[in-house]
Amino acid sequence: MDVIDQASQSEELVVNKSKFIGYTLVAQSRSGFLTQVHNIQKKNPGCNHIAFAYQIKTQSGVDSYFNDAGEPSGTAGKPLLNILEMKHITNSGLAVVRFYGGINLGTGGLARAYSKAGMMALSKTKLTPFVSLFYYNLTIKYNMLEIITNVIQKNDGIILDKDFGENVMLLIQLTKEGADEIVMHYPSVSINEREQPS
Secondary structure (H helix, E strand, O other), rough: OEOOOEEEEEEEEEEEEEEEEEEEEOOOOOHHEEEHHHHHHHHHHHHHOEEEEEEEEEEEEEEEEEOOOOOOOOOOHHHHHHHHHHEEEEOOEEEEEEEEOOOOHHHHHHHHHHHHHHHHHOOOOOOOEEOHHHHHHHHEHHHHHHHHHHHHHHHEEEEEEEEEEOEEEEEEEEEEOOOOOHHOOOOOOEEEEOOOOO
């Protein structure tokens, strides 16, 4: 599986006077995607439709979702989801803005236009291999902060939150291998896996 490296925007695609603009999206939650779709809508006042689709890796599998945004069923969001499934892309999504040009495209024409705009957006970004990250709480001494930060970064991890009290409390995302390295080499560090925050 791959993930979209960074959000991007395609050039305009014009089909029978309707204008389509494709976007790639990167997020790890449904709310993250919906926020980005809302931001795209603000950038495109007067657009008639914003169809989108995403896939998110969860602990129980893959959460796939699409929205046709008022277009005939299966003609807008579904072709975008098909692209994500065909290319094995996760924790990513596609959105396409449509400005209606006054000429109906028919269901086949719509599906082709949304699919092409989605592919155009995808061609503007790069894909990187998906790395499964898990959530952990760490409790460490202050003198270990730099060392543990380097271990986290070396293992494609992310520090999400820091709390400085008697010890340093970290909320992180990290690979299983990175967590195993901390357990093996740094026994003074308290590390506990936790559920994904809501």
